[in-house]
Amino acid sequence: MEILQKRLTIDDLILFVKSKTKLDLSKYRPAALKRRIAHRQFTLRCHDMHDYIHYLYENPSELRYLTDIVTIHVTGFFRDLDVFDYLSESILPAFVERKNRRAGNHLRVWSAGCSTGEEAYSIAILLDKFLKNDAIMAEVVGTDISEDAFNAAKIGEYSREKLKGVSKNIVENYFRETENGYGITPRIREKVSFFVHDLFSKPPFSEIDMVVCRNVLIHFKQICREEVIANFHSALSDSGLLLLGKSEAVSGACLGMFKLLDPSIKLYQKIV
Secondary structure (H helix, E strand, O other): OOOOOOOOOHHHHHHHHHHHOOOOHHHEOHHHHHHHHHHHHHHHOOOOHHHHHHHHHHOOOHHHHHHHHHHOOOOOOOOOHHHHHHHHHHHHHHHHHHHHOOOOOEEEEEEEOOOOOHHHHHHHHHHHHHOOOOOOEEEEEEEEOOHHHHHHHHHOEEOHHHHOOOOHHHHHHHEEEOOOOEEEOHHHHOOEEEEEOOOOOOOOOOOEEEEEEOOOHHHEOHHHHHHHHHHHHHHEEEEEEEEEOOOOOOOHHHHHHEEEEEOOOOEEEEOO
16 A cells, blocks of 8 residues: 555545455445544544554554444443343244244354344343243354454453343353453353354355344445345345344335334344
8 A cells, every 4th residue: 555655535544444354444334434533533643534544554453443443332231121021022932932843943043243242142141041941952143343342252251330230130140250240151151152254244154043233234324234134134044033223224125125023123024
């Protein structure tokens, strides 16, 4: 990259980051992207985009930090409790009834854009509580584009602050106390696998029963959202479910791929 030859712009930043990482910033909404980068520039006392790209060039470790601020890792255990209540009361019973008709079946859930793992572990805990007396093997797969988020999720240790609001019963049964907070118990850890994955890449899984991808699509351009939703469609089993964030929706070219089951929690079913 001829970094000293011209005044650099956000287009140069996009090209530079893409050449060095898996992250394609061109897929993100421009206004939000510029806002996050501007905040980082201010923190580093870079006067403009040109200065920030120079900083990136001279400090390769900044690329990982940039990945984190762009992809945003706002998450928590049992975030939006009403959604988890709905899964427990309405969705899982239907899954169990259908799976029990066929011996030896697995129940597979993909937590896409799982950040540091809280959502994936929350789903695994819910499945463990619900499926204790059923001969169904539950498996949760969590993916995120950030290697730092992936490493944190794989370790599965969280601060006490992270578990505020989680019921005492769940903490006692599914966490062990550590020096700095709490760690996920081995029984739950073995139900969850984590991978670094870009949602725009071909799904590494198939025959998934449910994809959970909440508050991730809102950061992408419309046409890029459709690309990700199409990938989810190909990864899901027949009649599989897609759970989005409450401010997200299947739209555009993907409307014919899914049927909306519940508008209040944005739950969709795959149309074959």
